[in-house]
Amino acid sequence: MNAIKSILVMMELELRRLKHDRTEIYFRAIQPMLWLVIYGPVMGSVKAIPTNGVPYTDYITPGVLIQSTTFVSIFYGLMMVWERDVGILKRLLVTPAPRYSVVVGRSMASGLRSLLQVFIILPVAYIIGVRFLPNPLYFVLALGxxxxxxxxxxxxxxxxxxxxxxxxxxxGIGQAIIMPLFFASNALYPVNLMPPILRELSIINPLTYAVDAVRGLLITGDISKLYLDLGVLITFDILMFTLSSLSFRRIIE
Known part of the structure; x- marks a missing residue:
């Protein structure tokens, strides 16, 4: 119960931060908007990438959403480094809250920040003509x-x-993580168009499964692999929560 309370408190703290300062989210939304407004129409006009009849801008919209929210999440650790430098993390470690609740709470707080960015990008996508499925349940599942x-x-x-x-x-390491994951996923092109080595990497790339799930829920309606996608993402989360909890104390050493 104490762990759940700690997680909820950290999520509430993130909401308070977002309420008072959303500038970073606005600026980070610029890059995904450029993908949708410029890259999507240009590549769509070439018609070189098979998308099973889905307009190319519509096809890449889920990938752009996942890439932008992943960018927010990957750089969330930068805040942890800053909090270590000013002594906030030391205070957290002397509280009764278990270490894993701190990690999970901070991670879920990042999820809230990512959702705010989604609500900035989606209206832009709608304005430029991206056709989303009119299914509220699918939309809520996509947000999940x-x-x-x-x-x-x-x-x-x-x-x-x-x-x-x-x-x-x-x-430096944040950029080195996110861009290979993005290009080794199905965000911009189908997996079967990739070179063999990238195709193999896409199988173990969690971004691939996130994009596949969101594309099916928002664009194509094909959710035949949704259980597989959710299973991989849940396994990925549990593994990362565990490893991060074990190494959390290293941040202040």
Whole structure:
């Protein structure tokens, strides 16, 4: 019960932060908007990528959403490095809250931040003509998938932060993580178009399963693999929560 309370408190703290300062979310939404407004129509006009009849901009919208929210999550660990430098994390570790509740709470807080970015990008996608399925249940499930994947990647960032001693090093490793994951997923093109080595990497890439689930729920309506996608994402989250909890104390060492 104490752990659940700690998780909820950290999520509430994130909501308070977002209420007073949303500037970072707005600026980070610029890049995914460029993907949708410029890259999507340009590549769609070439008609070189098979999308099973789905307009190319519609096809990449779920991938852009997942990429942008993953970007937010991966760099969430930067805040942890800052909190370590100012002594906030030391205070957290002397509280009765279990370490895993701190990790899970911070990761879920990142999920809330990611959802706010989704609500900035989706209206832009709708305005430029992306056709979403008119199914409220599918929409809520898609938000759940995004929240779930964001929490897992936030745990990855906490794990990385436990080994990085400076914010500059963290920035470099964050970019090195997110871009390969993005291009080795089905965000921009079908998996069967990839070179063999990338195709194999996409199988173990959690981004692939997150994009597949959100694309089926928002765009195509094909949710035949939804259980597989959710199973992989839940396994990914549990694994990352566990590893991050075990290495959390390293952040202040």
């Amino acid at each position: 998938v995004i929240f779930l994947s964001s929490g897992g990647f936030a745990s990855v960032s906490i794990l990385v932060a436990s080994f990085m001693k400076t914010r500059e090093r963290f920035m």
